[in-house]
Structures are given as C-alpha cells and as structure tokens.
Amino acid sequence: MKKRKLHQVFRLLLVFFCMNVVWYIAYLLMNHPILPSPLVVYQAMGELGGRDLALNVGYSLMRIFAGVLLALLIGLMIGLLMGRSATWNKLLDPVVYLTYPVPKIALLPVVMLFFGLGETSKILMIMLILLFQIIISVRDGVKSIPDNTYDVLTSLGAGSAQKFWNVTLPGALSVILSTIRISLGTAISVLFFTEIYGTDHGMGFFIMDAWLRLDYPEMYAGIMLFSLVGFVLFLLVDLLDYKFMKWRN
Amino acid sequence: MKDLEVEYKSGQLALGRMNFTLPEHGIYTVIGPSGSGKSTLLRAIAGLLPAYQGELLFNGKSLRDKATLVGLVPQNYGLLPWKTVQANIRMAMKIAHRSTESKAKQEEGITRWLTAMGIPELAERYPLSLSGGQQQRVAIARAFAILPTILLLDEPFSALDAITREALQQLFLDSWLANPATALFVTHDVEEAILLGQKIIIMPSSKQDSPVFVDNETLFGMQHGEKRDSDEFFEQMKRIRKVMQEKW
Numbered sequence: 221m222k223k224r225k226l227h228q229v230f231r232l233l234l235v236f237f238c239m240n241v242v243w244y245i246a247y248l249l250m251n252h253p254i255l256p257s258p259l260v261v262y263q264a265m266g267e268l269g270g271r272d273l274a275l276n277v278g279y280s281l282m283r284i285f286a287g288v289l290l291a292l293l294i295g296l297m298i299g300l301l302m303g304r305s306a307t308w309n310k311l312l313d314p315v316v317y318l319t320y321p322v323p324k325i326a327l328l329p330v331v332m333l334f335f336g337l338g339e340t341s342k343i344l345m346i347m348l349i350l351l352f353q354i355i356i357s358v359r360d361g362v363k364s365i366p367d368n369t370y371d372v373l374t375s376l377g378a379g380s381a382q383k384f385w386n387v388t389l390p391g392a393l394s395v396i397l398s399t400i401r402i403s404l405g406t407a408i409s410v411l412f413f414t415e416i417y418g419t420d421h422g423m424g425f426f427i428m429d430a431w432l433r434l435d436y437p438e439m440y441a442g443i444m445l446f447s448l449v450g451f452v453l454f455l456l457v458d459l460l461d462y463k464f465m466k467w468r469n
Numbered sequence: 470m471k472d473l474e475v476e477y478k479s480g481q482l483a484l485g486r487m488n489f490t491l492p493e494h495g496i497y498t499v500i501g502p503s504g505s506g507k508s509t510l511l512r513a514i515a516g517l518l519p520a521y522q523g524e525l526l527f528n529g530k531s532l533r534d535k536a537t538l539v540g541l542v543p544q545n546y547g548l549l550p551w552k553t554v555q556a557n558i559r560m561a562m563k564i565a566h567r568s569t570e571s572k573a574k575q576e577e578g579i580t581r582w583l584t585a586m587g588i589p590e591l592a593e594r595y596p597l598s599l600s601g602g603q604q605q606r607v608a609i610a611r612a613f614a615i616l617p618t619i620l621l622l623d624e625p626f627s628a629l630d631a632i633t634r635e636a637l638q639q640l641f642l643d644s645w646l647a648n649p650a651t652a653l654f655v656t657h658d659v660e661e662a663i664l665l666g667q668k669i670i671i672m673p674s675s676k677q678d679s680p681v682f683v684d685n686e687t688l689f690g691m692q693h694g695e696k697r698d699s700d701e702f703f704e705q706m707k708r709i710r711k712v713m714q715e716k717w
Binding site for chain 1: 515516517538539540541543545547549550551552553560561564565595596597611615621
C-alpha cells in the first residue's frame with residue numbers, strides 16, 4: 221500500500237520534471253524574453269516576499285472557499301428539496317433547466333453592476349458557476365438513493381433530520397464530491413477573471429500586475445503558484461473523498 | 470396475559486380485509502404465494518405504508534405510538550453502506566431510545582449482540598465488504614439490540630445458502646428466547662415456517678378469503694435440531710400442503 225503511494229508520488233515528480241524539460245527546450249528554440257527559462261522563473265519565485273505571497277494566495281483561497289461554501293449551502297438545500305419532493309422538483313426543474321445553459325461568466329458585468337467591484341461580486345461569481353452543477357448533482361444523487369434505504373429508520377420512528385444526517389447526506393456525498401472536483405477547475409478560472417479588477421490582492425492580480433510591468437519571470441512564477449494552489453485544492457477534495465468514501469472499498 | 474391485537478382492513482387490492490388478533494410474545498410465521506400481500510402486511514405494521522384503512526393496535530394502543538418499538542429485518546438486510554457495523558447498530562439504538570441510555574451501556578449492548586451473532590470481529594467493517602450471511606447477522610443484531618416490542622422479518626434468509634440459513638435460524642431462535650418479542654416472520658419456505666413459528670399464518674391467494682391459522686405449539690416446544698426429524702414435522706408439512714392446495 222505504502223509502496224504504491226510512493227510509486228505514485230514518484231511518477232508525478234517524473235512527469236513534472238519532463239514538463240520542465242519540454243519547457244526548457246522550447247525556451248532554447250524561441251530565445252525570446254516572452255518565454256524565460258524555467259530556472260529563471262523558479263529563481264524569481266524564490267525572490268518573492270513571503271508576506272506578499274501569503275497575502276495574495278490567502279485572498280485567492282478565501283474567495284474560493286467562500287464561493288464554494290455558499291454554493292454548497294444553497295445548492296444542497298435546493299437540490300435536497302428537489303430530490304425529496306416531487307412538487308418542488310416540478311416547480312424548480314424548469315427554472316434550473318432554463319438557467320443552466322446561460323454562460324455564467326457572461327454574467328460577470330451584470331454582477332459587477334449590481335454588487336460593485338469588491339469582494340461580494342468575486343465570491344458571487346464563483347458561487348454562480350458552481351451552484352447549478354451542485355443543484356443538479358445533489359438532486360440526482362438524492363434521487364438515486366433507493367427508497368428502501370430509509371425503511372429501517374422509518375420503522376424506528378426517525379424524524380426527517382435523522383434521516384437527512386444518516387441517509388440522505390452520506391448517500392449523496394459521493395456525487396457532491398465529484399461535482400466539486402469537476403467544478404473546482406472552472407471556479408479557479410473564474411477566480412482569475414474576477415481578480416483582474418477592483419483588487420490589490422490575489423493570484424489573478426499578481427499575474428496581471430507582473431504582466432503590465434513586463435516582468436515575465438515573475439508573471440510565470442505567478443502562474444506556477446496559481447497552479448500549485450489549484451493542485452492543493454484538488455488534493456484536499458481527494459482527502460475528503462478518502463475520508464468519507466472508505467465504505468466503497 | 471396481554472394480547473397483541475392486529476386489525477387490518479384495506480379496501481385496496483394489495484391486501485384484502487384482514488382481521489385477527491395474536492397473543493403477545495411469540496413467533497408467527499407468515500407464508501403465502503407471491504402477491505398475496507404478506508410483505509404489504511409487514512410494511513403496514515412497520516409503518517412504511519403512508520395510507521391504510523383500518524386499525525393496527527398493540528395492547529389496545531395504536532402501533533404508531535412512540536412506546537412501541539419496531540425492529541425490522543428486511544430481505545436486503547437494510548444496512549447503511551456508509552456506516553460501519555457498529556455505527557449501524559448505534560444509530561438504530563440512538564433513534565429508538567433517544568438519549569435515555571448512557572453511551573457506555575449502548576456500546577456494551579453493541580458488543581454483546583455482535584458476540585451473540587458470532588461476529589464481534591466485524592464491528593469496524595463496512596457492510597459492502599461482508600458476505601450476505603454476515604450482513605444478515607448484523608441486521609438481526611441491530612433488530613434485537615434496540616430491544617423491540619415487535620420484531621418484523623421479511624424473508625430474511627431467502628437470499629442465503631442452505632447451511633448459512635440453518636445456522637441463522639438457530640441463532641435467531643436462541644436470541645428470541647433470550648428476548649421474546651412479538652415476532653412476525655414472513656417467508657416463502659414452508660419448512661422454515663414450520664421450524665420457526667409458534668403459529669403459522671397462511672395467506673390465501675384470493676383477496677376475499679381470510680388467512681388460515683395453523684397451530685404449531687408442539688413443534689415450537691422442541692429442540693430446534695430435533696424438529697426436522699420428528700413425526701410432527703411431517704404431519705405439519707402435510708397439513709399445510711393441504712391448506713395450500715385449497716387456498717392457492
């Protein structure tokens with residue numbers, strides 16, 4: 221088990237190293253300041269101030285967490301309602317159906333108009349991106365729990381809260397986690413968009429700022445760091461999956 | 470002597486008008502052809518049917534009263550796959566007894582029942598990693614652990630192989646003797662009905678007929694191992710087959 225884990229980490233490192241080699245070859249071929257060598261980029265990364273870096277990464281993470289949390293709260297509530305009650309499903313299904321295909325990123329100017337350029341509009345954008353996917357997956361996840369799963373609890377006289385915590389939530393959790401994993405990528409891209417206006421902090425700001433100053437090594441360093449943040453978030457979801465989905469094996 | 474009074478009347482086709490009373494503390498096996506409503510009867514008593522006509526009474530009080538605890542053992546074992554064996558039992562105890570029982574007492578109960586079922590080593594395992602027989606042992610342990618007043622078993626052993634089934638029948642009888650609740654045991658196996666029941670309820674295939682009650686006290690008093698070879702067993706078998714030929 222442990223050996224396999226180590227193997228996996230080793231493979232990941234190898235792939236990472238190969239990608240850097242490809243990058244280095246491209247740098248040699250291009251020989252132009254818009255593509256610096258990986259070594260220069262890593263050096264620039266090392267020179268970034270720790271406090272400044274923590275502030276930028278912290279702001280980005282805070283926005284993502286707030287957006288995901290909000291989307292989860294609202295999405296869970298609506299999804300559960302739709303999954304458990306046929307009436308609500310009939311009522312809300314057309315609403316979700318009609319709004320789902322609207323490209324949420326196109327709503328960015330609207331959200332900015334309504335909520336200004338501050339934190340609210342950034343967090344709301346991330347929430348909007350995730351919300352509909354979570355609603356749909358929670359609803360389908362809840363619906364896919366067989367009715368007889370509730371039988372023993374019902375016969376014991378369990379209340380709806382007990383049924384929710386013991387059956388509905390854990391039953392739908394695996395779908396919720398995979399949805400978060402898929403939508404996290406989108407959320408990070410949207411985060412970048414929202415961080416290029418109205419803020420002095422965040423990874424998006426950092427990258428665009430370096431770009432405007434023509435400091436390409438620092439710009440690439442920012443992109444690398446941004447990717448690292450995304451990678452860590454994926455690992456976090458994997459960790460949650462491992463912790464709560466043990467029963468599947 | 471208190472009496473269990475079950476009156477079930479339904480205008481629906483799912484189950485014809487039934488009206489019967491059973492004494493408390495006993496095992497009553499229910500057999501019948503498919504579609505005769507034996508599972509419907511059980512689901513109604515378990516409170517899983519939202520609407521039925523008539524009344525279900527236990528000691529003169531409604532079955533839906535909070536004081537009557539129903540332990541259910543469904544055919545598919547009804548274990549929650551995302552909870553370990555002990556968490557499944559713990560959850561049932563918590564729901565059944567609210568918080569009247571202390572934690573230590575609960576844990577002790579879990580261990581005692583898992584030991585009684587011969588599976589104390591499976592406490593930390595998840596249901597999906599267990600065999601059908603093991604899962605059913607857990608389900609029975611859970612049903613007994615809440616100390617139910619009524620025990621409902623819906624073809625609990627029908628998916629198991631013959632040897633596992635016999636072992637579990639024995640385990641079930643032993644556990645029941647230690648905690649004699651009022652048990653209703655639905656089965657499609659005539660032999661099983663005779664081996665376990667104190668009374669055998671034969672459901673007719675026609676919804677208009679009323680069920681036939683066959684007394685099984687003599688066999689019920691015997692040692693479980695001796696039942697199968699006794700003359701009474703064959704007599705009872707013949708008697709029930711005759712009823713089946715008439716009613717099915």
